[in-house]
Amino acid sequence: MSDIEELRATVERLAGQVRALEDQVEIMQLVAQYGPSVDSGRGEATAALWTEDGSFDAVPVWEMRGRDDIISMVHGPGHQRLINNGCGHVLTVPHIVVDGDQATGRSYALNIRWDPEADRFWVARVSANTWTWVRTPAGWRIADRVNAPLDGTPEHREMLAPSDPDPERAGN
Amino acid sequence: MSDIEELRATVERLAGQVRALEDQVEIMQLVAQYGPSVDSGRGEATAALWTEDGSFDAVPVWEMRGRDDIISMVHGPGHQRLINNGCGHVLTVPHIVVDGDQATGRSYALNIRWDPEADRFWVARVSANTWTWVRTPAGWRIADRVNAPLDGTPEHREMLAPSDPDPERAGN
Amino acid sequence: MSDIEELRATVERLAGQVRALEDQVEIMQLVAQYGPSVDSGRGEATAALWTEDGSFDAVPVWEMRGRDDIISMVHGPGHQRLINNGCGHVLTVPHIVVDGDQATGRSYALNIRWDPEADRFWVARVSANTWTWVRTPAGWRIADRVNAPLDGTPEHREMLAPSDPDPERAGN
Numbered sequence: 330m331s332d333i334e335e336l337r338a339t340v341e342r343l344a345g346q347v348r349a350l351e352d353q354v355e356i357m358q359l360v361a362q363y364g365p366s367v368d369s370g371r372g373e374a375t376a377a378l379w380t381e382d383g384s385f386d387a388v389p390v391w392e393m394r395g396r397d398d399i400i401s402m403v404h405g406p407g408h409q410r411l412i413n414n415g416c417g418h419v420l421t422v423p424h425i426v427v428d429g430d431q432a433t434g435r436s437y438a439l440n441i442r443w444d445p446e447a448d449r450f451w452v453a454r455v456s457a458n459t460w461t462w463v464r465t466p467a468g469w470r471i472a473d474r475v476n477a478p479l480d481g482t483p484e485h486r487e488m489l490a491p492s493d494p495d496p497e498r499a500g501n
Numbered sequence: 502m503s504d505i506e507e508l509r510a511t512v513e514r515l516a517g518q519v520r521a522l523e524d525q526v527e528i529m530q531l532v533a534q535y536g537p538s539v540d541s542g543r544g545e546a547t548a549a550l551w552t553e554d555g556s557f558d559a560v561p562v563w564e565m566r567g568r569d570d571i572i573s574m575v576h577g578p579g580h581q582r583l584i585n586n587g588c589g590h591v592l593t594v595p596h597i598v599v600d601g602d603q604a605t606g607r608s609y610a611l612n613i614r615w616d617p618e619a620d621r622f623w624v625a626r627v628s629a630n631t632w633t634w635v636r637t638p639a640g641w642r643i644a645d646r647v648n649a650p651l652d653g654t655p656e657h658r659e660m661l662a663p664s665d666p667d668p669e670r671a672g673n
Numbered sequence: 674m675s676d677i678e679e680l681r682a683t684v685e686r687l688a689g690q691v692r693a694l695e696d697q698v699e700i701m702q703l704v705a706q707y708g709p710s711v712d713s714g715r716g717e718a719t720a721a722l723w724t725e726d727g728s729f730d731a732v733p734v735w736e737m738r739g740r741d742d743i744i745s746m747v748h749g750p751g752h753q754r755l756i757n758n759g760c761g762h763v764l765t766v767p768h769i770v771v772d773g774d775q776a777t778g779r780s781y782a783l784n785i786r787w788d789p790e791a792d793r794f795w796v797a798r799v800s801a802n803t804w805t806w807v808r809t810p811a812g813w814r815i816a817d818r819v820n821a822p823l824d825g826t827p828e829h830r831e832m833l834a835p836s837d838p839d840p841e842r843a844g845n
Contacts, residue, residue, distance in 0.1 A: 332677055333504055333505060333508065333677060336508065336677065336680065336681055336684060337508055339684055339688075340508060340511055340512055340515065340684060343515060343684065343687060343688055343691060344511070344515055346691050346695065347515060347518050347519060347522070347691060350522050350691070350694050350695065350698055351518065351522065353698050353702070354522055354525050354526070354698070357594065358525070358596055358597065361593070361594055361595060361596040361597075361608070362596045362663070364593070364609060364661070365596060365607045365608075365629075365661035365662070365663065366661075366662075366663060368629070368651065368658055368661050369658050369659060369660075369661040369662035369663075370658070371662055371663060374662075374663045412651075412653075412658055413653055414653050415650075415651050415652040415653035415654075416651060417609055417611075417627035417628075417629075417651045419593060419609050419611065419627070420593070421593075421705070421708070421763060421764070421765075422594050422701065422705055422766050423705060424702055424705040424706045424709060425702065425705075435709045436705070436709075437708060437761055437763050439761075439763065439785070441611070441624060441627045443627070443650075443651065443652045443653060445652070445653075449623055449624060449625060450624035450625070450626065450627050451624065451793055452624065452785060452793060452794035452795065452796065453793055453794070454794065455761035455763065455785045455787075455794050456761075457709075457712070457761075478759075478787075479712065479759050479760060479761045479787065480759040480787045480789070481756075481757055481758050481759035481787060481789075482759075486712055486713050486714070486756055487713060488713075489708070489709035489710075489712050489713040490709070490710075490713035490715055490718075491706070491709065491710060491713075491715060491718045505676055505677060505680065508680065509680055512680060512683055512684055512687065515687060516683070516687055519687060519690050519691060519694070522694050523690065523694065526694055526697050526698070529766065530697070530768055530769065533765070533766055533767060533768040533769075533780070534768045534835070536765070536781060536833070537768060537779045537780075537801075537833035537834070537835065538833075538834075538835060540801070540823065540830055540833050541830050541831060541832075541833040541834035541835075542830070543834055543835060546834075546835045584825075584830055585825055586825050587822070587823050587824040587825035587826075588823060589781055589783075589799035589800075589801075589823045591765060591781050591783065591799070592765070593765075594766050613783070613796060613799045615799075615822075615823065615824045615825060617824070617825075621795055621796060621797060622796035622797070622798065622799050623796065624796065
């Protein structure tokens, strides 16, 4: 292999590593937009984090299918009352596993609400979250999100289980 | 274009992608230092996360201008009492939009305090945060931070609204 | 220096930057797996985040040495009761300082529990965390983690203090 061919191979390897890093950071940043969008009551901006036909289950209340359902939830009286009263949807950085143009992940979401009488906030919900993201021409988008409270329901905590059956490969 | 010119162009593109990733990760890491610095009572280390003349509004109590104001807050009796009693300033990873040598972001901060009588912690505050960061010769620093409780005040939740008016571009 | 030598030097510099980014993102992702593993009751997957002889102190109750101790904790009656009742171990992204094949970090862990009678969650613990990670052939692993509640104990909040004595270098 000539010098330039060798260097080209090195650059190609490097480009693959950079793409992998971009995927991780872009998905982290996609998820970081959910809370601010929904707590500022922006239905369109929230829905735009999903694909056109993306789904969002907020167990046990909501089964949203497509962006219009998400907009309706954000603009609806229940959510508007929440944020008018004072509320934070606080999400953690997910564990992300990218597989080509799709990725899956697991994380937590806290729903914390203001109590003006007690002069403090209270934790209404701590939820397990599973995510499927897809790479679109406009960047990564949410294809599917399930949010279910960690209230002892076995199926909910099972959502957090590692997908990889081989524990030796954890951390990768 | 010759082989080497073509490869050089590829490498330059890659270098731009790497710089963009470094900006994201460095700003994440800058923000990740606030809680530990302030909860360990380190005024100088906390202030050093800001630019020399950086500002920090902790609504409705504090209007800090410049590093000395931040040091005074951390070393002051109010904050010292907080951390001596037991307190965690828990921040989320912000959504970060970099524009050259400046960047803006939105995130959450929780202020959770120990209650020895109840043998549990209580959530004193869940706040919206807006950030402006600037690139300095020493790395990214905070130029401006506003922290305001999500207690139903419309202006506070409005801080979390996406800056981009085009929801289609969300996620980028 | 010839054109190709110059380009090779640029590519090598870039490769170093990419490795530094990979270290940061891999360690973030390693930490992001703790909560989901432990809250889904997976002892082996939790232990696999540590090195074979890694240690984990959960002050004041646990002094775990090696993976088997971690598995025993996760599978033991205390932890099983916690997750069967409903519990989230919510960790923040740590501040990470990489030094060759070792890295150290500081972060927070929340332990939030479901109270079916009050129909809300309560914050049992907000803890300071210190970490030592090591690079292994299988990727980054936890060599040492200490988790201690921020209940006013001076040694616990001192865990969060920046290791760098020079505040000017904060943010790097």
